[in-house]
Each structure stands twice: as C-alpha cells, then as structure tokens.
Amino acid sequence: xxxxxxxxxxxxxxxxxxxxxxxxxxxxxxxxxxxxxxxxxxxxxxxxxxxxxxxxxxxxxxxxxxxxxxxxxxxxxxxxxxxxxxxxxxxxxxxxxxxxxxxxxxxxxxxxxxxxxxxxxxxxxxxxxxxxxxxxxxxxxxxxxxxxxxxxxxxxxxxxxxxxxxxxxxxxxxxxxxxxxxxxxxxxxxxxxxxxxxxxxxxxxxxxxxxxxxxxxxxxxxxxxxxxxxxxxxxxxxxxxxxxxxxxxxxxxxx
Amino acid sequence: xxxxxxxxxxxxxxxxxxxxxxxxxxxxxxxxxxxxxxxxxxxxxxxxxxxxxxxxxxxxxxxxxxxxxxxxxxxxxxxxxxxxxxxxxxxxxxxxxxxxxxxxxxxxxxxxxxxxxxxxxxxxxxxxxxxxxxxxxxxxxxxxxxxxxxxxxxxxxxxxxxxxxxxxxxxxxxxxxxxxxxxxxxxxxxxxxxxxxxxxxxxxxxxxxxxxxxxxxxxxxxxxxxxxxxxxxxxxxxxxxxxxxxxxxxxxxxx
Numbered sequence: 001x002x003x004x005x006x007x008x009x010x011x012x013x014x015x016x017x018x019x020x021x022x023x024x025x026x027x028x029x030x031x032x033x034x035x036x037x038x039x040x041x042x043x044x045x046x047x048x049x050x051x052x053x054x055x056x057x058x059x060x061x062x063x064x065x066x067x068x069x070x071x072x073x074x075x076x077x078x079x080x081x082x083x084x085x086x087x088x089x090x091x092x093x094x095x096x097x098x099x100x101x102x103x104x105x106x107x108x109x110x111x112x113x114x115x116x117x118x119x120x121x122x123x124x125x126x127x128x129x130x131x132x133x134x135x136x137x138x139x140x141x142x143x144x145x146x147x148x149x150x151x152x153x154x155x156x157x158x159x160x161x162x163x164x165x166x167x168x169x170x171x172x173x174x175x176x177x178x179x180x181x182x183x184x185x186x187x188x189x190x191x192x193x194x195x196x197x198x199x200x201x202x203x204x205x206x207x208x209x210x211x212x213x214x215x216x217x218x219x220x221x222x223x224x225x226x227x228x229x230x231x232x233x234x235x236x237x238x239x240x241x242x243x244x245x246x247x248x249x250x251x252x253x254x255x
Numbered sequence: 256x257x258x259x260x261x262x263x264x265x266x267x268x269x270x271x272x273x274x275x276x277x278x279x280x281x282x283x284x285x286x287x288x289x290x291x292x293x294x295x296x297x298x299x300x301x302x303x304x305x306x307x308x309x310x311x312x313x314x315x316x317x318x319x320x321x322x323x324x325x326x327x328x329x330x331x332x333x334x335x336x337x338x339x340x341x342x343x344x345x346x347x348x349x350x351x352x353x354x355x356x357x358x359x360x361x362x363x364x365x366x367x368x369x370x371x372x373x374x375x376x377x378x379x380x381x382x383x384x385x386x387x388x389x390x391x392x393x394x395x396x397x398x399x400x401x402x403x404x405x406x407x408x409x410x411x412x413x414x415x416x417x418x419x420x421x422x423x424x425x426x427x428x429x430x431x432x433x434x435x436x437x438x439x440x441x442x443x444x445x446x447x448x449x450x451x452x453x454x455x456x457x458x459x460x461x462x463x464x465x466x467x468x469x470x471x472x473x474x475x476x477x478x479x480x481x482x483x484x485x486x487x488x489x490x491x492x493x494x495x496x497x498x499x500x501x502x503x504x505x506x507x508x509x510x
Contacts, residue, residue: 019463020461020463020480021463021465021478022287022291022304023291023300023301023302023303023304024291024292024295024301024432024434024478024480025288025289025290025291025292025293025294025295025301026434026436026478027465028288029287032277032284032306033280033283034280035280036277036278036279036280037279037280038280040279040280045278046278046279046280047278047308048278048305048306048307048308048313049277049278049305049306050303050304050305050306051287051303051304051305052303053302053303054463058303080443080444080464080466081443081444081447082443082444082446082447082450082451082464083447083450083451083454083462083464084454084462084463084464085464117444119444119445119447119448120448121444121447121448121451122444122447124447125444156466156468158468177279179279179281181281188335188336188337189335189336189372189374189376189377189380190374191337192336192337192338192374192376192377192379193374193375193376195337195338196337196338196376199338199339206275207338207339208274208275208276208309208339209335209337209338209339209340210276210282211335211411213411213413223276223279223281225275225279
C-alpha cells in the first residue's frame with residue numbers, strides 16, 4: 001500500500017440470498033461467508049445482506065431498494081428450471097425491462113444437453129432481462145447475468161463460486177480493507193474502557209471486540225480493520241500494549 | 256393436527272443479525288439456521304433476515320422498517336460491554352424511548368461479578384429501553400430484553416440459544432408448518448413441467464426444488480411445506496407418482 005495512491009471512494013455491496021429453503025431452516029446458507037470474504041478482498045465493502053423468500057413482490061421491491069443504495073448487488077438462488085425459480089423475471093421487472101430468451105444462452109444450453117434433453121423448462125434458464133451480460137457457468141452451463149449494477153448468480157455454492165470467479169475482474173473496488181487480529185484471554189469487560197479510548201483516537205480504524213468460549217477457555221479477539229497499513233499498525237500496537245498493561249500476554253493472529 | 260382447529264392467521268418474523276464481523280467474512284453466522292428452524296417449529300414463519308453493520312443510523316432505520324412489517328423481530332449481537340456494542344441504545348432510539356439502567360439487570364450483574372469486577376463498561380450491559388422486559392441469560396448473566404415486538408438477543412450462539420429457549424413460551428404462533436421431502440436422482444429440469452402442474456393444483460402447499468451434487472451423484476430434493484397434513488400428503492403422493500412415471504425410484508426423507 002503506497003501513501004502516494006490517490007484516495008478512492010468506498011465501493012459498497014449488498015448480497016440478496018433468495019430462497020425459502022434458507023428461511024425455513026432446511027438449508028444453511030454457504031454463499032454469504034464466501035461473498036463477504038471475496039468482496040472484501042477485492043476492496044468492495046459488503047454493507048448489508050438480506051435473505052428473502054421466493055415471493056415476486058418482495059424480490060422486485062428489495063432489488064430496487066438495494067440497487068439504488070449500494071454500488072453492487074449480488075443475488076444468489078432462483079435461476080434454475082423449476083416453477084420456484086423466479087429471480088430472472090423479478091430482476092427484469094425491477095428494472096422495467098422485458099424478459100427475453102437470450103440467444104447466446106440458448107446456444108450454450110443447446111451445445112450442453114444431449115438431443116431431446118433441452119426441454120421448455122430448461123430453456124427458461126436462458127431467460128434474461130433485455131440487455132443483460134451473461135455470466136459464465138463452467139459447471140452446469142446455464143449462465144447467470146449482470147444487468148446494471150446487479151449480478152444474478154446461482155444458489156448452488158459450487159456454481160455460485162465459479163460464477164463469481166468469472167466476474168471478479170468486472171468489479172472495481174476501493175482500497176482493499178486490511179485487517180489484524182489480537183487475541184487475549186482477558187474478558188472484554190476488562191478491556192472495554194481502554195478499547196473505547198483507543199477507538200476514539202483511531203476513527204479511521206474499525207475496532208471490533210468478539211468474546212469467545214472454546215475448549216473450556218474464554219477470551220476476546222480484537223479485530224482491527226482499516227485501509228492504511230501504518231495507522232492499522234499503530235492501533236494494533238496500542239491494543240497489544242493495553243493487554244500487556246492489564247496483565248495478559250496477547251497473541252497476534254493473521255486475520 | 257386436528258381439522259377442527261380454528262383457522263389462525265400467519266404469524267411472521269424477521270431476524271436482524273447485527274455485526275460487522277459477519278459482513279467482513281471473519282465470522283460465519285450460526286444463529287440464523289437455529290432461529291429459522293426454531294421459529295418454524297413454533298408456527299412462526301420467518302419471512303426475512305438481514306445482516307447489518309454496527310452503524311447506528313442503519314440499525315435504527317432497519318429496526319423501525321421491520322418491526323412495522325412483521326409480527327416479531329429478533330436481533331442478535333451488539334449487547335456486550337464494548338464500544339462496538341450499540342444495539343440496546345439503537346433499539347431504544349428506534350422506539351423513541353429513553354435508555355435506562357435497568358435495576359433488575361444491575362442486580363443480576365452485581366450478584367454475578369466478584370467484588371470490583373463490575374466496572375462501568377460491564378454496567379452498560381444493564382442498559383435497556385424504558386419499559387423493556389428482561390430475557391434471562393443463564394450462561395453469562397447479562398440479560399437480553401423484549402420491547403414491543405422486538406426481542407434483543409446475544410450474538411454468541413450458545414447464549415442466544417439459551418435466551419431463545421427462555422422466551423419461546425412468549426411467542427404465539429400460527430399453525431405449525433409441516434414439511435415433507437422426496438429425493439430423486441432425476442434432474443430438476445426433467446421434472447420441471449410436471450412439478451409446475453402439481454404446484455398449480457396445490458396453491459396451499461409450497462413446493463421447492465433443490466438440486467444437489469454430492470459424492471459424485473446429482474439429483475433433486477423436492478420439499479413440500481404446508482399447514483394441512485392431508486393436503487400435504489396428497490401433494491407428496493403426486494410428486495412421488497410423477498417421479499415413478501419418469502422412471503425413478505424416489506426416496507422420502509423426513510425433512
């Protein structure tokens with residue numbers, strides 16, 4: 001990170017996880033942790049995530065609320081061949097665009113399925129809003145798409161990840177967020193007052209305190225995040241010194 | 256489930272997961288799957304979940320948006336002793352209520368900590384909106400609280416679960432959602448047209464189709480959900496018969 005780099009604005013994102021199966025507890029979402037990590041690594045700050053059901057009005061309204069508010073929106077789920085796959089038509093409706101049968105998507109599906117396999121249900125997977133850019137799906141071929149600042153990805157984690165890999169270069173991030181973690185066996189209540197003072201002196205570093213209980217021991221992980229490595233280092237040094245002053249031997253872990 | 260039970264309205268809920276650590280990818284949320292399952296078992300339908308950062312305006316605005324829209328709101332996270340724990344004050348602000356130091360909460364903390372341990376930072380954990388009802392915390396004592404239709408729970412999963420167990424009886428659910436799952440090695444695209452026809456005939460049963468790829472095999476799980484066991488059974492039978500017609504030997508799994 002060079003100090004001569006021009007200041008860039010914060011680039012923000014929202015993830016929409018679309019699917020009744022997450023809200024019913026049947027399926028544990030595995031996509032949010034992946035996207036959170038990957039976006040932050042690209043310098044894009046994930047500011048919100050919503051899990052919403054397969055209800056057309058909810059999807060349309062939510063897509064419109066969040067695409068106006070964040071630089072990027074990533075949806076997962078609802079782009080398969082069955083009746084409960086309604087994401088593409090809802091995103092088209094949100095943009096006020098016609099849903100078309102994308103010729104390039106049809107071509108890819110035709111190449112992929114054996115003769116007679118490409119039925120009408122599967123052809124629905126070639127539907128996109130008019131003007132959308134396809135997102136490659138190297139695993140099961142049926143593509144995702146980008147329209148405006150909204151990226152429509154699959155819900156199956158392996159496919160979602162492959163799709164994200166193929167669009168990563170389209171994202172223009174801000175400064176990458178750097179992070180350091182210091183772990184202590186001190187209780188967070190013991191450090192709270194000092195931590196608050198350090199946070200006040202470093203408004204440009206986000207300091208989070210996370211208690212843990214594991215293997216019969218309890219303690220606190222202090223996570224420091226910021227875009228300036230120098231400031232981040234100074235704040236981390238102060239946190240470490242504070243822990244030593246309070247009688248502990250803190251451990252720094254790469255976050 | 257007795258047919259003579261009077262029809263009850265759908266009782267809805269929203270979960271707010273408050274914390275930068277989930278959005279940065281540092282921590283994987285473990286609370287949503289638990290709450291989704293438990294709420295559905297109580298007859299409360301989880302309709303939405305949002306993950307939001309530790310930003311006061313965002314918390315206040317989101318709490319107000321969702322408490323007006325859903326019967327119950329459950330928040331997790333942000334009620335510890337450190338500077339980044341701001342949920343209680345934000346919920347008070349959302350309700351336009353003063354944040355007070357709850358005397359019963361203070362009493363519990365005083366009993367719990369050894370002399371000298373209850374510092375000002377830890378006393379912050381006794382702050383609640385005026386008029387809130389405490390939620391017991393058998394693990395680390397500092398309570399959660401209920402104000403109106405909003406339940407404020409801890410973020411640490413073991414504590415959140417214990418808190419939820421102590422409020423379960425306060426929730427009045429609608430009819431419990433029943434669920435059945437039929438698994439087939441057929442691709443979802445093969446069944447899509449027939450499934451859609453069955454869904455049209457059973458508007459009171461929610462039919463979801465979830466492809467899976469595991470241990471080198473692929474297939475589809477069809478999940479049927481509804482409040483009427485009889486109708487659910489009929490729809491499940493139709494799905495099973497359809498799979499047999501298409502040449503498969505489906506397996507029913509308890510969902």
